[in-house]
Amino acid sequence: MRGVDLIGFAAGGLRGHRLRTILSLLGVSIGVASVLLLTSLGEGARLYVTGEFASLGANLLIVIPGKTETAGLAPLVNTAPHDLTLEDADALLQRVPAIERVAPIVVGTARASAGDRSREITLLGTTHDVLEIRHLRMASGRFLPREQPRAAVCVLGAGAARELFPQENPLGRWVRIGDWRFRVIGIMAPRGTSIGMDMDQVIEIPVETALRVFNRSGLFRILAEAGSHRDLNRTQEEMRRILRERHAGQEDVTIITQDAVLSSFNLILRALTAALAGIAAISLGVAGLGIMNVMLVSVSERAREIGLLKAIGTTHAQVISVFLVEAAVLSTAGGVVGLIVGLAAGHGLQRLYPDFPIHCPPWVIGAALAVATSVGLLFGILPARRAAQLNPIEALMRRKA
Amino acid sequence: MIRLDAIERTYVVGGSPVRALKETTLEIQPGEYVSIMGPSGSGKSTLLHILGCLDRPNGGSYRFAGQETARFSDDELSSLRRHRIGFVFQFFHLVPRLTAAANVELPMVFAGIPPDQRRQRVEQVLEVVGLGHRAGHRPDQLSGGEQQRVAIARAVVMEPAVLLADEPTGNLDSGSGREIVELMERMNRQGLTLIVVTHDPKIGDRARRRIRLADGRVISDDSP
Ligand SMILES: Nc1ncnc2c1ncn2[C@@H]1O[C@H](COP(=O)(O)OP(=O)(O)O)[C@@H](O)[C@H]1O
Ligand SMILES: [Mg+2]
Numbered sequence: 001m002r003g004v005d006l007i008g009f010a011a012g013g014l015r016g017h018r019l020r021t022i023l024s025l026l027g028v029s030i031g032v033a034s035v036l037l038l039t040s041l042g043e044g045a046r047l048y049v050t051g052e053f054a055s056l057g058a059n060l061l062i063v064i065p066g067k068t069e070t071a072g073l074a075p076l077v078n079t080a081p082h083d084l085t086l087e088d089a090d091a092l093l094q095r096v097p098a099i100e101r102v103a104p105i106v107v108g109t110a111r112a113s114a115g116d117r118s119r120e121i122t123l124l125g126t127t128h129d130v131l132e133i134r135h136l137r138m139a140s141g142r143f144l145p146r147e148q149p150r151a152a153v154c155v156l157g158a159g160a161a162r163e164l165f166p167q168e169n170p171l172g173r174w175v176r177i178g179d180w181r182f183r184v185i186g187i188m189a190p191r192g193t194s195i196g197m198d199m200d201q202v203i204e205i206p207v208e209t210a211l212r213v214f215n216r217s218g219l220f221r222i223l224a225e226a227g228s229h230r231d232l233n234r235t236q237e238e239m240r241r242i243l244r245e246r247h248a249g250q251e252d253v254t255i256i257t258q259d260a261v262l263s264s265f266n267l268i269l270r271a272l273t274a275a276l277a278g279i280a281a282i283s284l285g286v287a288g289l290g291i292m293n294v295m296l297v298s299v300s301e302r303a304r305e306i307g308l309l310k311a312i313g314t315t316h317a318q319v320i321s322v323f324l325v326e327a328a329v330l331s332t333a334g335g336v337v338g339l340i341v342g343l344a345a346g347h348g349l350q351r352l353y354p355d356f357p358i359h360c361p362p363w364v365i366g367a368a369l370a371v372a373t374s375v376g377l378l379f380g381i382l383p384a385r386r387a388a389q390l391n392p393i394e395a396l397m398r399r400k401a
Numbered sequence: 402m403i404r405l406d407a408i409e410r411t412y413v414v415g416g417s418p419v420r421a422l423k424e425t426t427l428e429i430q431p432g433e434y435v436s437i438m439g440p441s442g443s444g445k446s447t448l449l450h451i452l453g454c455l456d457r458p459n460g461g462s463y464r465f466a467g468q469e470t471a472r473f474s475d476d477e478l479s480s481l482r483r484h485r486i487g488f489v490f491q492f493f494h495l496v497p498r499l500t501a502a503a504n505v506e507l508p509m510v511f512a513g514i515p516p517d518q519r520r521q522r523v524e525q526v527l528e529v530v531g532l533g534h535r536a537g538h539r540p541d542q543l544s545g546g547e548q549q550r551v552a553i554a555r556a557v558v559m560e561p562a563v564l565l566a567d568e569p570t571g572n573l574d575s576g577s578g579r580e581i582v583e584l585m586e587r588m589n590r591q592g593l594t595l596i597v598v599t600h601d602p603k604i605g606d607r608a609r610r611r612i613r614l615a616d617g618r619v620i621s622d623d624s625p
Contacts, residue, residue, distance in 0.1 A: 001513045009510065016498055308494045311455060312508040312555070313483025315476050392455050396494060 001318055010326035017298065021330060024290040028334025028375065029341055031284035032368045036342030037349075038280045039364050042273030044357030049269060053262050058229050060133065061099075061236060063092075063222040063243070064254045081252035083218030086149075086207065088246055095242050098226045098235040103130035105221040106210040112203055113176045114164040121160050122202045123177065125210020133225045136199070141171050141186030149208045154182035158190040159200035175203065180213055232257055284371060287334065288379035295327050295383035299390075306387050307395030319388040327380025328373050335372025339365060402466060402562065402594060403429040403452060409460035410447050410617075421447040422458070423617040429596065431562065434589045436608035437598045443614040445598045446567055452596065453486050453565045454478045466562075483512055487556030489585075491568040493548045495540040495555075501547075502527065502536040505554045512559065526554040530584060546577025553584060563594040570604055582607060 014021050065084040089104040106125035111118055128146045130136065136143075143155055154175055161170050161184075170184045182205060191199040211217065226235050236255050243253050299306070309319060343360065350358050410422040421444045429435055437445050450456040451463065454470060463470045465481065473481065482488075495504045502523050509519045527533050530550040540548050549569060556564055564585060570578030582597070582604055589595040599605045613621040 001511050002515075005510045005513075005516075012498060304494055305496050308496070309507075309511070310479070311453070311482065311488045311490075311494075312511065313479045313481075313486075313559075314511045315479040317476075318511055393450050396490065 001321075006321060006325055007329065010322055011329050013298065013302070013322070013326050014330055017294075017301070020294050020297065024287070024294040025330055025334040025337065027287035027290040028284070028331045028372055029338035031280065031287040031375075032335045032338025032372050033342035033345065034283050035277055035280040035371070036339065036360060036364060036368055037345055038276035039273055040342075040346050040358050040360040042269065042276045043361050043364075044359040046266065046269035046273060047359050048357035049265050050262055053258060053265065058258050059226040059232065060258045061224045061226060061232070061239065062256050063088075063224065063239065064256070065218060065252065067252055067254060082247040082250065084222060084253065085217070085219065086211075088243060089219070089222045091242055091246060092222065092224055092239055096224075096235060096238045098228070098231060098238070099224050100227045101129040101133055101225045103127050103133050103223040104207050104219045105130070105223060106207055106214065106216065107220045108210075108214045110177050110213070112160070112164065114170075114173060117164050117166075119160070119163055121157075122197065123210060123213065124202050124204045125207040125213070126204060127207055129225075130204075130223065133223050136191065137189040139187045139189040141184070143186050144204060144206055145185075149206045150212075151206050152180065152182050152209060153185045153206065155186040155188060155204040156184055157188050157198075157200045157202040157204075159198070160203050161187045177203070177205075178213060180209075182209075232259065281371075284375055287331070288375040291327055291331055291376055292379040292382060294330070295323060295380055296386065298326070299323065299383050299387045303390060303395040303398045306390050307392040307398075310390075310392035311396065316388045320384045323384035323387045324377055324380045327383065328376040331376025331379075332369065332373045335369045338372070339368055342368075402431040402433075403427070404464040405451075405461065406463075407461040408448075408451060408458045408463060410444075410451060410456070411459050420617050422451070424461070425617070425619055426461075427612070427619065427622075429594065431594055432589070432592050433610060434586065434595045434608050435597070435610045435612060436605035437596065437612045437614060438600060438602065438605040439614035439620075441600065444617040445600075445614055447617075448614065449565050449567050449596070449598050452563075453488055454481050455488075483508060484559055485562045487559070487561040487564045489549070489552050489556050489564065489566040489569045491571040493540070493545075493552045493572070495548055495551055497540050500537050500539055501532060501543065501551045501554075504540070504551055505558050507555060508559050522558060523554075526558050527551075529557075530554045544577070545573050546580060549573060549577075549581050550584065553581070553588075557588060557593070561593070563596065564588065566595070566597045568599055569597065570599065570601065575603075578604070 063084060066081045086104055089102045092099055093102045103126050108123050109120060110123045112121045126144065127149065128144050131143050139158060141155070144153065145151060156164070156170055164170065164175060165173060170187060173184050175182050175184060188199065205213070224239065226232060236257060239255055240251070240253070244251050306319060346358050346360055349356060405425055405427040408422055408425040409420065412419045412421055425448065437448060439445050447456070451458050454465070457471070465485070470478065470481070496507065499507070505523045505526055506519050509522065524533070524536070527536050530553055532547060532550055532554070535543060535547060540551070543551065566585065569581055569585070573581060585595055585597070586607070597604065597608065605611055610622070610624045612619055
């Protein structure tokens with residue numbers, strides 16, 4: 001039997017019972033559309049988050065005090081880690097050739113006030129180079145000076161500037177933080193949340209001043225930027241070696257690269273996408289049951305036709321393929337409809353919420369169709385076998401259903 | 402062509418066996434015109450189904466064209482039905498969604514014959530049964546006699562050696578029933594072996610050879 005004829009005959013069989021066919025077709029459509037949408041959402045979230053990280057710069061290395069490695073036995077000599085100091089940051093810049101910029105970071109929350117206004121803000125002590133390392137942009141004024149790391153000046157995040165100085169231009173004004181007074185020398189362009197820190201609510205001050213404000217000796221972090229993405233591992237090794245040397249031979253810092261963070265986020269979010277797709281796939285399974293039901297009804301309604309097919313010499317395998325192909329045509333058609341609906345819904349969502357990350361990877365389209373067809377084939381097996389096993393004589397004797 | 406030897410067919414109904422055919426022995430030559438008559442429940446249909454390889458006997462031997470059918474696999478029996486045997490039923494059994502032409506074409510579709518060859522042959526056969534002008538009609542647009550003629554066209558489209566008809570006029574008025582029988586007789590005169598099951602003596606007595614069944618046994622077999 002020719003393939004075209006098989007598909008033609010099978011498709012013809014579907015026209016016999018329109019409503020049931022359409023309903024089960026819709027079942028598959030819903031399944032495929034939801035797989036498509038949820039996958040797009042998951043994939044969109046992954047691209048959004050990894051994009052956020054990538055915007056920090058792929059050559060970024062982050063030094064965190066303390067060893068966070070959990071593998072292996074607890075250390076025999078449990079000494080407190082050394083502080084990460086400004087001198088450490090300098091040493092990294094001076095002694096590791098690949099490193100072009102460093103930005104020491106001190107973070108804490110504090111109450112800031114100007115005039116009679118006051119609010120809780122995040123105080124970020126750092127140096128000039130953070131501007132380039134974190135790709136920050138100024139709205140007006142200047143950023144922290146390169147020299148004078150102890151100056152009593154500050155740069156306001158866009159939100160903090162708006163709230164502390166709603167009416168006036170903050171440039172040149174004073175902000176009080178605890179017992180300290182800082183002159184405003186610059187205002188940041190709005191940035192929004194970047195890896196968990198609302199940059200708009202941040203006030204930046206020179207790093208040494210921040211250490212004194214918080215009465216700390218150790219840094220929160222050192223951001224280091226390498227000149228090129230290559231040899232990042234070797235750069236990391238050199239940094240580790242220098243810091244070990246400076247910390248009396250103790251390996252008491254953790255250095256993470258953007259790559260490592262990125263790839264673990266990637267992993268997590270891929271798993272999330274898969275989980276979402278898996279949940280949606282349950283609806284495809286339900287749709288498969290719908291197809292099975294329609295096909296079973298079809299087989300019993302068309303018993304006489306099946307009996308006749310056997311009388312004219314149709315083989316067991318041919319009867320099976322007729323009903324399998326019928327189920328596959330049904331589910332594939334449902335898949336096509338679901339694909340169109342899913343893509344349209346994705347577009348609609350994107351229109352309504354332009355900030356919402358939605359991304360439909362092209363392979364999902366092919367995969368959704370393949371899955372739809374397979375659902376039909378899988379759930380068509382039982383009805384098809386039942387058809388092929390009908391006793392032709394009994395089938396022919398049945399009155400119309 | 403056809404040779405039955407002590408064929409047995411037993412159904413189990415409610416735990417007790419019913420012998421629908423008992424030691425049936427029969428030989429039919431190519432080109433014969435045979436009628437099978439007998440009261441209802443005498444085993445006529447059962448015999449026809451076994452002759453047509455739609456059913457297998459429980460015992461005895463059935464040779465078709467010299468070959469023992471008991472040794473055939475299901476697929477080989479399918480092939481035998483496809484190429485050598487045509488069936489005509491009391492209730493026509495046309496596929497309601499297909500046109501007359503498509504119904505006639507069906508055996509050729511499943512036999513994998515290419516479309517242009519199929520079209521030609523369908524046209525030819527519909528012409529033979531006098532329905533050339535009805536090719537595009539669906540069964541519910543045709544009279545009973547016309548539907549049965551489509552069924553006959555379908556039965557002979559693969560040029561079988563034997564045509565088996567089970568009460569082919571049972572659902573028709575006497576006029577169209579007569580036309581149907583005459584149509585099959587014309588085919589028989591061109592060499593097709595014709596076996597007609599009927600309980601209507603007016604039909605059955607037209608055959609050159611008349612077999613009578615009663616209670617699963619051949620009680621008479623008058624050949625001229
Ligand atoms: N599928 C079946 N199951 C049980 N008994 C059957 C079946 N088919 C036929 N019979 C029995 O076999 C006998 C012969 O039936 P059948 O060949 O249909 O007779 P006829 O066609 O001469 O009326 C009857 O007693 C009938 O009840
Ligand atoms: Mg009968």
